[in-house]
Amino acid sequence: MLLDQLLVTPRFATLGGAFFAQVQPTALDKVELLALSPSGLQLLGITNNTASQEQLRQLCAGTWQWESYPPLAMVYAGHQFGGYSPRLGDGRGLLVAEVQTPDQTIIELHLKGAGLTPFSRMGDGRAVLRSSIREFLVSEYMQAIGVPTTQVLALARSSTKVWREQVETAASLLRLAPSHIRFGHFEYFYYSRQFDEHAALTEYVLKHHYPECLHKPQPALAFLEQVIERTAILIAYWQAFGFCHGVMNTDNMSILGLTFDYGPFAFLDDYQANYICNKSDSTGRYAFNQQPEIGLWNLTALAETFTQQIAIEELKTALASYWNIFQQSYQSLMCQRLGMHNDAQAAAIISDLLKQMQQNQIDYNNLFRRLSEEPLALALEGLADDFVDGSAFSRWAAAYTQQVTKLDLDETTRLLAMQAFNPRYSLRNYYLQQVIEAAEKGDNTVFSELHAVCQSPFLSKEEWFKWCMPPPDTEKAQPLSCSS
Known part of the structure; x- marks a missing residue:
């Protein structure tokens, strides 16, 4: 199937002009496709052939669109670093289609880097190559390791120049999601007192x-309860896999519980609980260990917009479920990473391990993978040398061994399960920067190799060995700017 053969099913546009502005993309110059996502193509049922590639290139360039779907920029608000911004909206992206997939679901196509919109404020409406590469690869990686995320379809580069901290190359990205509605959509209509639109x-x-x-006694409350649950589970995944979002503003929070709007994200190198990946986050509001708390803060902001329809006490009760859902989900994920039984003793074992990892500057992802590749006693013996306080590690190892034994699994079965859950590679900013620098020089081979790794992050291949090595100490935990 070709792109133009997809059945377009406009839904969001039926809400009316209060929810968006119709905007034509501003064409980019000399656009070439840098990459396509095999999983994105499969989701939409698109055949990867020359004709499809050309249509995707033109869509990314802003020179082709569906006649039945005028592109639109959504309007929304949001709490940014805790302060309320009353009118944000899609400042550089456009919803270019809602299409039906082979399994009859509807997927939205969103073009990032499409040019100026009424919501661009001081921006130029463009995306740069480096940030587009980062979002494309992390979307593929997160999907592959099982973290709820938006997906991608295509990445394109152009000859158009834009200014950030310096002159850079403009790019565009096609993002896929069942919905691009954010917490900030509800905030916009609530705080601007457009209550009919909020209800719609x-x-x-x-x-x-x-x-x-819809079949529950209070549909809106049931919806909020679902969003609370999905968000708690999402952030449990972030914490278990060492993912730092960097900009957890309410306008970057999906009502579907998806990882949304990748900016200055990072995966932990050495375990550092209070790591801040965003240079703009001077107070550490969005530090790694603050993400669960901010998740609840954002949900509370969303719940506040429903205070006219739902009793305060009912909203408080719904929000009170958050921590229990998060803790149970997080502990379950960590027990899977560690290949151990999940019971009342597990929490202390996990906490003690993280404390020692921080004290000894242990690489976060590689520890779990090392535990999954050798028999238990041999793996623990190999790890012991990395911990300065040998007695503390021995006490932890004894408790951990006892917890593993409770699973009552043979070692081969347990290790295979761990290897299927613990990625061999972490998508480190150190390696992303190498890809970006090569791509900016016109060399796409490094990108292609890391893209392959991101699609199969559990697969051990000798030629991929370099991608699992920790970065040099001087390159670890480097913060990034919001333009990343």
Whole structure:
């Protein structure tokens, strides 16, 4: 199937002009496709051939679109670093289609880097190559390791120049998601006192994304309970896999519980609980260990927009479920990473390990992978040399061994399960920067290799060995700017 053969099913546009502005993309110059996502193509049922590639290139360039779907920029608000911004919106992206997949679901196509919109404020409406490469690769990686995320379809580069900290190359990215509605959508209509529009948005979301809630006594409350659960589970995944979002503003939070709007993200190198990956985050509001708390803060901001329809006590009760869901999900994921039994003793074992990892500057991802590749006693013997306080590590190892034994699994079965859950490679900023620098010089081979790694992060291949090595100490935990 070709791109133009997809069945376009406009839904969001039916909400009316209060929810968006119709905007034509501003064409980029000399656009070439840098990459396509095999999983994105498969999701939409698109055949990867010359004709499809050309249509995707033109869509990324802003020179082709579906006649039945005028592109639109969504309007929303958001709490940014805790302060409320009353009108944000898609400042550099456009919803270019809603299409039906082979399994009859509807997927939105969003073009990032499409040019100026009424919501661009001081921006130029463009995306740069480096940030587009980062989002493309992390979307592929997160999907492959099982973390809820938006997906990607295509990445393109152009000859158009833009200014950030310096002159850079403009690029564009096609993002896929069942919905691009954010917490900030509800905030916009609530705080601007457009209560009819807030109700219409709620009805839309219930109909198209949470239809099971329509049969509950209070559909809006049931919807919020679902968002609370999905967000708690999402952030449990972030913490278990060492992912730092960097900009957890409410306008970057998906009502579907997906990782959304990748900016200055990072994966932990050495375990550092209070790591800040965003240069702009001077107070550490979005530090790694603050993400669970901020998740609840953002959900509370969302819940506040429903205070006219739902009793305060009912909203408080719904929000009170967050920590239990998060803790249970996080502990379950960590027990899977460690290949041990999940019970009341597990929490202390996990906490003690993280404390010692921080004290000894242990690489976060590689520890779990090392534990999954050798029999237990041999793996623990090999790790012991990395911990300065040998007695503390021995006490932890004894408790951990006892917890592993409770699983009552043969070692081969347990290790295979761990290897299927612990990626061999972490998508480190150190290696992303190498890809970006090569691509900016016109060399796409490094990108292609890391893209292959991101699609198969559990696979051990000799030629990929360099991608699992920790970076030099001087390159670890480097913060990034928001333009990343």
